[in-house]
Amino acid sequence: MTHPTDPDRLPHRVSEKPFVFDDEDALTPEQERYYMASQWKMMWWRFKKHRIAVWAGAILLVFYLVAALVEVVAPYGLETKNVRFKYAPPQAVHLFHEGSFYGPFVYPYKVTRNLETMTRVFTPDTTKPSQIRFFCWGDKYRFWGLIKGSFHIICPPEKSTMYLLGSDSLGRDMLSRVLYGTRISLTVGLIGITISFLLGISIGGAAGYFGGWVDKSVQRVIEILRSLPELPLWMALSAALPANWSPILVYFGITVILGLLDWPGLARAVRSKLLALREEDFAVAARLMGAPPKHIIGRHLLPNFMSHLIASATLSIPSMILGETALSFLGLGLRPPVTSWGVLLAEAQNINAVALFPWLMIPMVPVIIVVLAFNFLGDGLRDAADPYR
Amino acid sequence: MFAYMIRRLVTMALTLLAISFLVFVIIQLPPGDYVTTQIEEMIAQGTAIDAKRAEFLREEYGLNQPFIYQYATWVWGLVHGDLGYSFEHNLPVADVVGDRLFFTMVLNVATVIFIYAVSFPIGAYSATHQYSWNDHGITFLGLLGLATPNFLLALILMYFANVWFGTSIGGLMDPIYQNQPWSFAKFGSVLAHLWVPVLVIGTSGTAGMIRRLRANLLDELQKQYVDTGRAKGLPEGRLLRKYPLRMALNPFIADIGSLLPQIISGSVIVSFVMSLPTTGPMLLDALQSQDMYLAGSFLMFLALLVVVGMFLSDILLAILDPRIRLEGTVGQ
Numbered sequence: 001m002t003h004p005t006d007p008d009r010l011p012h013r014v015s016e017k018p019f020v021f022d023d024e025d026a027l028t029p030e031q032e033r034y035y036m037a038s039q040w041k042m043m044w045w046r047f048k049k050h051r052i053a054v055w056a057g058a059i060l061l062v063f064y065l066v067a068a069l070v071e072v073v074a075p076y077g078l079e080t081k082n083v084r085f086k087y088a089p090p091q092a093v094h095l096f097h098e099g100s101f102y103g104p105f106v107y108p109y110k111v112t113r114n115l116e117t118m119t120r121v122f123t124p125d126t127t128k129p130s131q132i133r134f135f136c137w138g139d140k141y142r143f144w145g146l147i148k149g150s151f152h153i154i155c156p157p158e159k160s161t162m163y164l165l166g167s168d169s170l171g172r173d174m175l176s177r178v179l180y181g182t183r184i185s186l187t188v189g190l191i192g193i194t195i196s197f198l199l200g201i202s203i204g205g206a207a208g209y210f211g212g213w214v215d216k217s218v219q220r221v222i223e224i225l226r227s228l229p230e231l232p233l234w235m236a237l238s239a240a241l242p243a244n245w246s247p248i249l250v251y252f253g254i255t256v257i258l259g260l261l262d263w264p265g266l267a268r269a270v271r272s273k274l275l276a277l278r279e280e281d282f283a284v285a286a287r288l289m290g291a292p293p294k295h296i297i298g299r300h301l302l303p304n305f306m307s308h309l310i311a312s313a314t315l316s317i318p319s320m321i322l323g324e325t326a327l328s329f330l331g332l333g334l335r336p337p338v339t340s341w342g343v344l345l346a347e348a349q350n351i352n353a354v355a356l357f358p359w360l361m362i363p364m365v366p367v368i369i370v371v372l373a374f375n376f377l378g379d380g381l382r383d384a385a386d387p388y389r
Numbered sequence: 390m391f392a393y394m395i396r397r398l399v400t401m402a403l404t405l406l407a408i409s410f411l412v413f414v415i416i417q418l419p420p421g422d423y424v425t426t427q428i429e430e431m432i433a434q435g436t437a438i439d440a441k442r443a444e445f446l447r448e449e450y451g452l453n454q455p456f457i458y459q460y461a462t463w464v465w466g467l468v469h470g471d472l473g474y475s476f477e478h479n480l481p482v483a484d485v486v487g488d489r490l491f492f493t494m495v496l497n498v499a500t501v502i503f504i505y506a507v508s509f510p511i512g513a514y515s516a517t518h519q520y521s522w523n524d525h526g527i528t529f530l531g532l533l534g535l536a537t538p539n540f541l542l543a544l545i546l547m548y549f550a551n552v553w554f555g556t557s558i559g560g561l562m563d564p565i566y567q568n569q570p571w572s573f574a575k576f577g578s579v580l581a582h583l584w585v586p587v588l589v590i591g592t593s594g595t596a597g598m599i600r601r602l603r604a605n606l607l608d609e610l611q612k613q614y615v616d617t618g619r620a621k622g623l624p625e626g627r628l629l630r631k632y633p634l635r636m637a638l639n640p641f642i643a644d645i646g647s648l649l650p651q652i653i654s655g656s657v658i659v660s661f662v663m664s665l666p667t668t669g670p671m672l673l674d675a676l677q678s679q680d681m682y683l684a685g686s687f688l689m690f691l692a693l694l695v696v697v698g699m700f701l702s703d704i705l706l707a708i709l710d711p712r713i714r715l716e717g718t719v720g721q
Contacts, residue, residue, distance in 0.1 A: 224407050227646070227695050231654030232672060232688055233415070239676035239684075240418035318536070325538050326658050330673060345541065349662070354548040364541045371536040 043307060046384040053380020056373040063370060067183040074176035075154050075162060077139035078339060082161060082171040084111055087357050088122050090166040090174075097129040105129040108160040130157030166359035168347060177344055178363050184340035186370065188255050188324045189317040195259030197313055200266025205297050207267065208274025215271070222264040230261060234323055237261075238332045247338040254333050258320045269312055273305040307385035315378035318371040325367055341367050390714050393707055401700050405693065409467065412688045413460045416681040463682070467689065473682030477675065482686045486671070490690055492561060493656065493667040496590070497694060499583055500652050501645070503591045504598055509641070511595075512602030513634060519607060531596035539655050543589045543662040550585050561586075561665050586663055590655040594648055602641050609633035639710055645702040649695045657691070 027035065037045075048054060066073055091106045107124035114121050138155035142148055156162035165174040207218035237257045241250055277283060278301065286296050327333030328342025329349070336343060341363040347353070348360040454462075466473055472482035515524045562578040609615070610633055618628045660669035668687045675684035707714045 220407075224404055224411070227404060227650065227692070227699060228408065228411075229650040229653035229657070229691050229695060231657050232691050235657070235673065235676055236412075236415045236684065236688060237418070239679075240415065242419075322538055326540060329538075329540055330658065330661060332673070332676070345538075348541075348544070351544065351548055351551075354544050361541060361544070364538065367538060368533070368536045372532060375532065375535070 039307075043384045047380055050380035050383055052376045053383075056376035056380070059369065059373045060377060063182060063186060063366070063373075066179060067186045070180050070183050071141040071143050071149065072151060073153055074173075074179040075138065075152060075156055075164075076173040076176040077141055078172075078177065078180045079337070080139050080172060080176070082167070085109065085122075085161055085163065085167050085171045086120065086169060088120075088161075088163045088167040088171070089357075090359050091124070091163050093132070093164065094129070102129055103131055105131045106157065106160075106162050106164075108157070128160075130160040132157055132162060165362050166357070168344075168360065174344075174359060174362060177339055178341070178366060180339050181341045181344055181363060182366065184251065184334065184338060185321055185324065185342070185367070188251075188258065188340065189320045189374075191252075191255040192258040192262065192320040193313050193317050195256060196262035196266060196316070197309070199259070199263035201270055201302070201309070203263065204267030204270030205274060205302075208271035209278060209293055209297055209301075211275070218267065218271070222268060225261065225264045230319075230323070231326060233261060234258065234327055235330065235332050238327055247335055251334055251338055254324060254327065258323050262316055262320065265316060266309065266312060269309065270305075273308065274301055277301050277304055308382070311378055311381035311385045314374060314381055317378075318374045321367065321371060321374075390707065393714060394704065397700055397703055401696055404696055406464075408692045408696070409464050409689060410460065412685055412692070413463060416685045416688070417456065417459075419679055463685070467686075472686040475675075475680055475683040477678050477680040477683065482683050485683060486668075486686065489666055489668055489671060492665070493660075493669075493690070494694065495579075496561075496583070496586060496656055496660070496665070496667055497649075497652055499587050500590045500594070500656065501648070501698070503587050504594045504648065504652070507591070508595045508598035508602060512599040513606060513629070515599060516603045516606035516610065517629065527599065531599050534592040534596035537592070539589050539593060540658045540662045542592060543586070543659045546585055546589055547663055561667075586656070586659050586665060590652055590659050593655065594652055597651075598641070598644065598648065601644055602637060605637040605640050606633060609636045639706065642702055642706055642709070646699050649698045653691050653694060 109122040133155040136155040207215040325342035344363040657669040660667040672687040
């Protein structure tokens, strides 16, 4: 069929099918799930792919659970001492006694004195296997200092002792003390990072958003703080804490000190992200609509890189945990009766401890595990922080 | 180049001034002053206190003066090489510290050299053999090095150095050389003792530097000029040495800014554990007894080491990289 008036014109064809608007964009269910997912959900998927980070997260979860439930998990109380068993070496858990299954038990120690060296000698008494009790009543405690109780998941055998990780100079169980240390050591990092996070966001945010002289002076301060060696400064500040403060106050003082010096890194990250983002169209639009700076920063800009911030905050928790350990080790940090891993390690200060009582150095194992776990978790979070990449 | 150096020198001086103010505020922080601590101690011991003597001491040390005046006096003294007076030791600070500052510098410089010497080849190897077993092993060891508190490493290594090599525990030289003038034997003894603290302090820094060099080099190795070089037939080793390594070297040297504070922090605690004749142990004492000028001098000295180190690395970078020389900024 040719055109009625112009025979040279080509004919045109119109599809007879009914017009459906989004027919071509029909998504398979998987695609739909993917495209409709929220940002946090996508980050979670991305994070799950990082196997080591997931494991690290699980390990940290266990550690924090222990920290929350120490009183129930630890076989002994924090201060339970037994003067007969000073510096007892770790006891092994056995399952078989004289070839037959007996359940988990320990051989109790016989204590004799070596009169030449004037030291105690501990020999396992293999004739009397004593069974370890589970879900039992043992040392009394106050749960988080509030609720009285005596229920434990694991208790030493009746009328006997159990030092799975040895005992210290006063005959206190190292395992229980390490477990109690978990609570203090792990919370130091959390409180410290909260302080440094708040400082970093507000100072870095102000510098990045306002620019100009605010930015310049913040930059200078950051440069100066970063060129100072951390530990000596921490030492000087914690030496300045009044000696008559209660251990709890000292604990908060130390966390504040650790947080006070850590913010420059975060502030820098916030600043550079803000500088890049505030020129984006959506930020300009918000400004033109008359939103105040606080609203723009908090509502439009911060959510954009919150995930990055969380990742870098996770990566700086280890340095706080190590910092607390170092300070307590030097005797400038926490003091007994507050028990952290650093306080415990302070007992292993001399070379004799390494030679004679190596189990006093056991608190170093959880330190290493936790620091590594936070590093892996942070790596995984950083990879997951930008799921659109 | 000359203008760049001058500019860097001026910023360095200003930074040091700001740091000195910060340090002075911190050492002034503890409530009371040295004389009050002394008086409290005397009361505790039951000794009668002479109010006149206390007043005399305060006058003598200038503790009655306003804060700014004390600060100005202190800084003025520092500039002229007068480090102030140590209350605890009853001697000028300069006499108390003796060659501790020198040994601190030796220790830290040796550690920096150690870190660069070890981490450069290992990092390069790790990057060129990415995901090989050796690479995984190096990464694992590096992470372990980052996570272990170095004071514990010091304790353990000290023990084994003694058991295996018979190195005497603690100190930087055999006791017989303690008060002798410098000789080759003494120098040898220092070297024989230096390796343990250097190794311990350097561990975490080395681990960090290996990771960074590896990441930098991996970025470079993906670039097109590497393919071009390979396509025109350059042998692998020559290609690596000629281009990507040089590019990766730049941030590697610039990183001394984050490395130095870390090394110095490490050296403080490690020298406490190993009782080395450096600033660490004495700084701890001074802080605990509120011997403010002694503590202040040590803090200033440690900060000075960092700032001067950064200055030197910036100059080195400017020599290596014409972009920095001409634009005056570290391009990263």
